[in-house]
Amino acid sequence: MLPSLAIRRSIFSPTLRRSLATASRTPLSSDAYTKPVNPNEPAISSTPQDVTPEQREALEAALRIDQAGEVAANYIYMGQMAILSRDRKTKELLQEMKDQEQKHLDVMNKLQAQHDVRPTVLWEVAKVAGFGLGAVTALMGREAAMACTEAVETVIGEHYDDQLKEMDQFSTSHPSIPLLKEVIKEFRDDELEHLDTAVQNYSQRAPAHALLSTVIGGGCKIAIELCRRF
């Protein structure tokens, strides 16, 4: 069993974590969706019918939140890139993370359709709020933009961990659930890499770093609760 998020962050250096992650993630679980061998495979084309009503509700809430979160993440990076793209190195860094967020969103869109989950009604709000958060923090400077990434990815990483614990309790033999858990683990590890990247790029030198982290982290938690319900 993996140690908790906080412990993993502290006991492995970023470089070691990155190489461990890369070594253990070839091929990627998300390949099942991005490079399907057989599109009719039950694990990627059907949803479990043998879960309890509570578990169905938890599955739907999880996918609705994750899909909205990946939409917001894409727009956060778009907002940051709109302001910070003049610096080539920063642009490349942001583009690399944005490309991963786009893959996360593409897979979440497929999972949402597969499990017949209604998207959040706050879809458009997620786009505007994400872009605004990215742009405003970028206007405060490169370090503040990185502090935004650090705060968001901390909450999202923990949130993905919580979902995995919840899905461990699912009483189903359907093959989509073990695959979903592996995809969530993969995405969680991607988000932790983004977090590392932000810290390595001096997120903690941002003005009012503690305040920024608290406000942005708190905002993310509220957004998660709103998407769970709506």
Ligand SMILES: [Fe+2]
């Ligand atoms: Fe993501």
Ligand SMILES: [Fe+2]
């Ligand atoms: Fe991310």
